[in-house]
Amino acid sequence: MSLIKPRTLSGFRDYLPSVMIPREALMQTAREVFRSYGFAPIDTPTLEYLEVLSGKGSDETDRQIYRFQDNGGREVGMRFDLTVPLARFAAQHIGVLGTPFKRYHIAPVWRGERPQKGRYREFVQCDFDTIGTESVLADIEAVAVINGLLQAIGFDRFTISINNRAVLTGLLEHLGLADKSVPVLRSLDKLAKIGREKTATEMCEAAEIDPSQAEAVLKLAECDGDAESIFSQLPEVTGGNELAASGIDRLQQIYQGAVASGVPANRLKVDVSIARGLDYYTGVIFETTLDDLPTIGSVCSGGRYDNLAGIYTKQHLPGIGASLGLDRLLAAMEQLNLLPTASTPAPVFVAYFDKDFRDDYLRLAANLRTAGIKTEVYPDAKKLGAQLKYADSHGFTAAIIAGGNEWNESRVQVKTLATQDKQDIAYSHESPDDLVAALNAIVN
Amino acid sequence: MSLIKPRTLSGFRDYLPSVMIPREALMQTAREVFRSYGFAPIDTPTLEYLEVLSGKGSDETDRQIYRFQDNGGREVGMRFDLTVPLARFAAQHIGVLGTPFKRYHIAPVWRGERPQKGRYREFVQCDFDTIGTESVLADIEAVAVINGLLQAIGFDRFTISINNRAVLTGLLEHLGLADKSVPVLRSLDKLAKIGREKTATEMCEAAEIDPSQAEAVLKLAECDGDAESIFSQLPEVTGGNELAASGIDRLQQIYQGAVASGVPANRLKVDVSIARGLDYYTGVIFETTLDDLPTIGSVCSGGRYDNLAGIYTKQHLPGIGASLGLDRLLAAMEQLNLLPTASTPAPVFVAYFDKDFRDDYLRLAANLRTAGIKTEVYPDAKKLGAQLKYADSHGFTAAIIAGGNEWNESRVQVKTLATQDKQDIAYSHESPDDLVAALNAIVN
Numbered sequence A, B: 001m002s003l004i005k006p007r008t009l010s011g012f013r014d015y016l017p018s019v020m021i022p023r024e025a026l027m028q029t030a031r032e033v034f035r036s037y038g039f040a041p042i043d044t045p046t047l048e049y050l051e052v053l054s055g056k057g058s059d060e061t062d063r064q065i066y067r068f069q070d071n072g073g074r075e076v077g078m079r080f081d082l083t084v085p086l087a088r089f090a091a092q093h094i095g096v097l098g099t100p101f102k103r104y105h106i107a108p109v110w111r112g113e114r115p116q117k118g119r120y121r122e123f124v125q126c127d128f129d130t131i132g133t134e135s136v137l138a139d140i141e142a143v144a145v146i147n148g149l150l151q152a153i154g155f156d157r158f159t160i161s162i163n164n165r166a167v168l169t170g171l172l173e174h175l176g177l178a179d180k181s182v183p184v185l186r187s188l189d190k191l192a193k194i195g196r197e198k199t200a201t202e203m204c205e206a207a208e209i210d211p212s213q214a215e216a217v218l219k220l221a222e223c224d225g226d227a228e229s230i231f232s233q234l235p236e237v238t239g240g241n242e243l244a245a246s247g248i249d250r251l252q253q254i255y256q257g258a259v260a261s262g263v264p265a266n267r268l269k270v271d272v273s274i275a276r277g278l279d280y281y282t283g284v285i286f287e288t289t290l291d292d293l294p295t296i297g298s299v300c301s302g303g304r305y306d307n308l309a310g311i312y313t314k315q316h317l318p319g320i321g322a323s324l325g326l327d328r329l330l331a332a333m334e335q336l337n338l339l340p341t342a343s344t345p346a347p348v349f350v351a352y353f354d355k356d357f358r359d360d361y362l363r364l365a366a367n368l369r370t371a372g373i374k375t376e377v378y379p380d381a382k383k384l385g386a387q388l389k390y391a392d393s394h395g396f397t398a399a400i401i402a403g404g405n406e407w408n409e410s411r412v413q414v415k416t417l418a419t420q421d422k423q424d425i426a427y428s429h430e431s432p433d434d435l436v437a438a439l440n441a442i443v444n
Helices: A017-036 A059-064 A083-097 A136-153 A165-174 A178-188 A196-207 A211-221 A227-237 A242-260 A326-335 A355-370 A384-394 A404-408 A433-443 B017-036 B050-054 B059-064 B083-097 B136-153 B165-174 B178-188 B196-207 B211-221 B227-237 B242-260 B326-335 B355-370 B384-394 B404-408 B433-443
Strands: A047-049 A067-069 A075-078 A101-110 A122-131 A158-164 A268-270 A284-290 A300-305 A319-324 A348-350 A375-377 A398-401 A411-416 A421-426 B047-049 B067-069 B075-078 B101-110 B122-131 B158-164 B268-270 B284-290 B300-305 B319-324 B348-350 B375-377 B398-401 B411-416 B421-426
Touching: A017 A101, A017 A122, A017 A136, A017 A326, A017 B017, A047 A083, A067 B067, A083 A101, A083 A122, A122 A136, A122 A326, A136 A158, A136 A242, A136 A284, A136 A300, A136 A319, A136 B355, A158 A165, A158 A242, A165 A178, A165 A211, A165 A242, A178 A196, A178 A211, A196 A211, A211 A227, A227 A242, A227 A268, A242 A268, A242 A284, A242 B355, A348 A355, A348 A384, A355 A375, A355 A404, A355 A433, A355 B136, A355 B242, A384 A398, A398 A433, A404 A411, A411 A433, A421 A433, B017 B101, B017 B122, B017 B136, B017 B326, B047 B050, B047 B083, B050 B075, B050 B083, B083 B101, B083 B122, B122 B136, B122 B326, B136 B158, B136 B242, B136 B284, B136 B300, B136 B319, B158 B165, B158 B242, B165 B178, B165 B211, B165 B242, B178 B196, B178 B211, B196 B211, B211 B227, B227 B242, B227 B268, B242 B268, B242 B284, B348 B355, B348 B384, B355 B375, B355 B404, B355 B433, B384 B398, B398 B433, B404 B411, B411 B433, B421 B433
Parallel strands: A158 A268, A348 A375, A348 A398, B158 B268, B348 B375, B348 B398
Antiparallel strands: A047 A075, A067 A075, A101 A122, A122 A319, A158 A284, A284 A300, A300 A319, A398 A411, A411 A421, B047 B075, B067 B075, B101 B122, B122 B319, B158 B284, B284 B300, B300 B319, B398 B411, B411 B421
């Protein structure tokens, strides 16, 4: 029989243990942070009716959906984000769930886009949302959660940029350009990339506005400095518009509340130039960048929306949420050498030395696990050198070596793999405490 | 615009928080047990080349694969189990991974079978395997892992049945029926359901054997009693066949090693009648049943196989593994009232009483989180009754209530929701220790 070539599809990848171990740790950290704020987990099907998925999407999203006809002749698709399933879920279950409804959802999504370096057709999204409230407290909490996530993952130097769509919308209203927000935002989004002059020109053309209007928009986007200074500039720059004023007030409340919630002020930046591509945000918006690696872009973004599930239900469901870019963060942590490299989750390795004592190795390992020490026993009684090579290459911290002599004398040898230090430790199955203490000293 | 009906596909389901909370806890417990033995996590793509997926499957499996042509014209399918992807993964990466390779994989799989009560087209599998060793130590460890899983999940009364395919194969060899194992096994599998007589008749017809041969097979399957008694009967019942003798010896080693590893002997049952449907097991096989709910069938099954990835690589990869029936266990736990019912992961609820003190509620909650207490703040300053109703219905344990008076007097009220007990506790943002202590006493 000829062999089938083992391979993965283009744009898809295997996760080997050395990558999957920190990836699982990241997901677990995120869960713990979400839970600590009372966000509850949900899960939804991978496959949905195509009409449910493509209901509100753009043409581009639609093209990217993995779609097919199932055996029952239904048109189905694989979810391409966690927001559309959340909207469908909320519309379907909100009567049982009640509001406010706080959920997190960590799950893969699929997009048939052209694969690029660091971008895959299957990737995990990690979202949290609070639905059914317009309270600024939920906005503040979202900022605190983002701070908590990055901090718990191990980052110290990062910046959460906050803005409120109402500020720019208010200015446009003041300028008589209320209906021009989409082309204006689209041009403004390019400011950092193409510079002031080209942005102004493009804005005038795209939105059919005059240069003084473009100038007023750019002046707003260029408000810079610390939060206090920006808050003092904004009323004038927005021409005293009322909508803008209420937007500024909300931004101030969010800023102040986040600091009260323990977010260090130097991690917060009021940035009225950020817009986020999605049309669906209507209030506050967030982006988060790593100070040591700003080029990778935002690692946690989100914002407030007026109505989550309008295409599925008449119930008005405002909310706020954000999405942690898990795989982007992993790549960043790899670049910043923040990832462990072990390919085993267990720190302690037990060499299998003498077949006559097989059940003793097993019992010793069981004793260590009972004491909370993760322990692997090598399965084959091979030469010690081969076993220790395996232990080294997998990144174990300590190895336990015992042959007939050691067992008969109620002791084992403990080897610290990084330093090659060896110690003889008294051990019997009835009195494992010395060994547990010695290992805890090495492993922790 | 007309609304799109929010609904899920037949055979698929949403997981609401009250179900997803224990489901996530179950998965986390499984991960911890796997890791404690040095099993490392991996992940593989949801979509694979169809030829990779259907390479070794039966016709029935093939029919159940969700398959389609992707945008690039490739024939692809969604994985229907985690074993085929493991085989492909091992064939592709074993050079980097080395052996022994110990992995766990917890991930959804999809099967387009007719939906039935309690069976879904999308469900999570939870597998562990040790690849690249024939050592009995790996077999013993598999039994210890199964015991560790069930115990950590919270079960006390369960039975791990173990058998070795070599025992029956040896008997068939002795009877001159070595080539009849498939029809004999298929008939034998029905013993419990259709009884001795009908099984014998069917076996004679299906395998074209004579009644005395069927009698010998049934006599083996009916060996009963404690392990010692079974081990003493088996040599005679298998006619002294050598292959059977080595199979019996291995079973004895597994039994003895498992007990040495801390598996209580009363949870182990040597049962030479179990066969497992899959042809691909060649050595020891396991099934696990809950003593209080035997009718739901095996909740953790597996066994040893000769060669994992023969259709993808010439490298011989023997191994052993098992699969935890996560969703079946969840259903069992629900029936046995072992599941918590809360729809929040946080035990402490903070009522939002007085808008003037918004940032104080936030800071108090931040202080509790720092002390490790998961805490939710209600986002809207609604009437207290409505807030406490929300707290009750979500299953919070304690509520913190503070209005202007309390804040000004540096105290808060703590209400134990189950008993309606109230306490006044001194609290200031600088000295949260009394409150932390009071809550820990209620929550833990």
